[in-house]
Amino acid sequence: MASPGPKSPEQSEKSKKYDRQLRLWGDHGQSALESCHICLINATGLGTEILKSLVLPGIGGFTIVDGKKITEEDIGANFFLDIDSIGKPRAQVSTQLLLELNPEVKGDYVDEPIEQLLQNNPNFFKNFTVVVAASLPERMLIALSDLLWEADIPFIATRSYGLIGSARLQIKEHTIIETHPDTQNPDLRLDQPFPVLVKHLEDVDLTKMDLKDHTHVPYVVPLYQALQEWKSSHNGDLPKNYKEKEEFRNLLRKGIKMNEDGVQEYEENFEEALKAVNFAIAPTVVPNNVKEILNDYNCINLTSKSKPFWIMAKAVRDFVDNEGEGLLPLRGSLPDMTADSQRYIALQQVYLQEAARCSEIVHRRVRQLLHQLGQPVDAISEADTKLFCKHASSLGVVRGRKISDEYDTKLINTSLLAQGVENSESLIIYYVMFRGIDRFYAEYNHYPGEFGDEHDIVKLKGSIAKLLSEWGCGPLAKDDYIHEIYRYGGAELHSVSAFLGGCVAHEVIKLVTGQYKPVNNTFIYDAITTNTETIDITNLHGIF
């Protein structure tokens, strides 16, 4: 055999099967998914749709809690019940049919009403990574909300009701390293270059190059050099406003090579430099949301129980205050730009090595902190710190509110509710409707219109009027919404459940992988107008 090439990595069956999603959340996201265990309360159409979009991508396992026996109506709205299963436990059949989707997922069920389980064995719910409940009546919702808040387990309550749906996330604190922002400016540090970068950029003499070389210098070089010239004549300031940026661009243009006729050549790297003035010349700062995280109580006051996120955040905070001289660790990536390979790679290496240097310093601090806190010094790996530093400018922390707070008139945001009721564009009206439905259900033990009794319309109006007056809001201007809700009769429309099912499944994936930002905290879907809205109905002043 002649010289053998580098051995191609054999792809495992699993990475082939999950290929399309591994490109999104990576192998580390997948392994987080594979070690989670999700609890679903109520295997309704919506409930099984959520699990479907979690079993397919390969969660570790699920447990269904449902004490109901399957009716004909259930089968019409739920793909994971079959025609032969009428009368059988809903938890059992849906578990079996869901498990067929993915042999790698484990699933079991508890054929017991949720109220019974809550009463006899509340600790049961503390075994899960996330608990999801579909169509949970108010009394159980409040009890479960308190229980899971105390246990610090994320909880999602969701419902699909006629053409309307909602999902409410209850998370005490959720930290995110990889938020995957859609757009992000490159971290080039041209205003505050580190010494190696200064040397690298100043060593290039653009005036001595022929045209071919000149057009193949990464745009960072002419941009930096023009900036030095600008700063020397502007007290060291950057071009600040539009006018100054225009002047700076003219300065930059002077660097473009001329041909024999004194006409400027077309140089793509300079064109790129001119475009980059908009985003690459801004002062490098710690973004406000990251500042908030670094100043967070949990960051400053580490304890022996502090989570890795906060320990790394504290290490970054200390880095900013010391070696970083006010700046975050360098991200270390260089966007693609017109250049020859050698020059581009050399510049890329400059950024990469500085980023590695920053993250090494941060990691030393991480180990020190772990030691001081009495945690094992290898609790956070060097790779963890590196990832954290790379994403330091787009970290996320979400602090949620307890669902049961919404049942306290002092803690619910009544002015937001009042505005929502009056504003015909807002979907907050459906929040009010859902609360009214729950009130109705608690009183009459069925959904308005479920049995076609028109008296329900007046009763529902009464339930909602009582709620609104408790909140100090005016009455509803029109009865349209009441009639609409009555018409739904508590029935689930499958396409509405499927929409919410997809949304809620992805929220679970966000919570489990610690990637992407979850909804905070109430999501409402209106299939009539194809609109959605995210609101926080709790009163912020109640807590901060």
Add this chain to the structure above:
Amino acid sequence: MGSCNILVIGAGGLGCELLKNLALMGFQKIHVIDMDVIDLSNLNRQFLFRRADIGSSKAEVAAKFINSRIPGCNVVPHFKKIQDYDEDFYRQFHVVVCGLDSIVARRWMNGMLISMLQYDDDGELEQTSLIPMVDGGTEGFKGNARVILPGISACVECTLDLFPPQVTYPLCTIANTPRLPEHCIEYVKMIQWNKENPFECPIDGDDPNHINWIYEKAQERANQFNILGLSYRLVQGVVKNIIPAVASTNAVIAATCTTEVFKLATSCCLPLNNYMVFNDVDGIYTYSYEAEKKPDCIVCSNKPKTYFVDNGSIKLKQFIEDLCESKDYQMKNPGVTTSIDGKNRTLYMSLVKSIEEKTRDNLNKTFDELGLKSGSQLFIADVTNPNTIILELKYTQTSEMVTD
């Protein structure tokens, strides 16, 4: 709804969801077309398929599954391309729902439904000839859904600029100044493969031997230039142009499409007017708006489109390039015919080898040399449309500048 006849195009990520949703919403007469067979990488979202189904027709397995799970529902599979059928087939449906990953197929279907519109003597659209098209698309955590009422609301061609052009790298970068691992992969794919011809056939992205070879050669090239970040996964992604996909986004978009079919079939409320975008990377974001119908859309405006050029000195080659590159046309392999003195003449056609050879010389001829004048009509055939598109030439420079 029991009598409403629905056509689902595509039995993949969106298609599986659409079939389940439509069946559970009470639709009983459903047809599904898909020319693909099941692959292992489908199983993370195409929930009607199992490991044992790999290699079987998506349409057939999906139809069988739905028919057995949901009594009373009759899904008819077609293991075919949409181009295998003509308007006699498509006329039987009340609504067409597309869950496709191919823009060409979407455009073709759009063109078909518009060409089936009939107008009465007063030029009024005959409502019975109108078949609404509901269309969904996803990429990662982003998606969109739209309702097209052919001839009435914006069609796929009206909004062609919504499709971002595929990322391409300049050839000189690939050949001379590679910087990214993608540049190395493209080099092997576009240059080295043809030169070394390792398997004596074109690249087959599904053949692991081919991917392995490209991976090894791309790695060698990356090493040579010290380029970082080449991985087997990236090689596959670039060679096969893989679009990331998850179950949840497909569920959301297919559900939106199904709700719209339900609205159209039951008139319970107004359908989406007419475009919704979805993104759940940061919270859950949706936005609905009315995409505008283009008054001179080449497919749905019902008017001949005028093609403006300075004069007759443009070469046929340049004209064809413009049809492919301009964002208004985005054609793939247009064939051009015209009528000169009442006789049809093919100016160029790439798809039929013998005609291509006979007409190739025309590419370097100008419109003047080909006998075209301001006012001449050009008939354009392309895979993006089942019908011929008529372009009327108009020279914008005054006639005295053009010497006869």
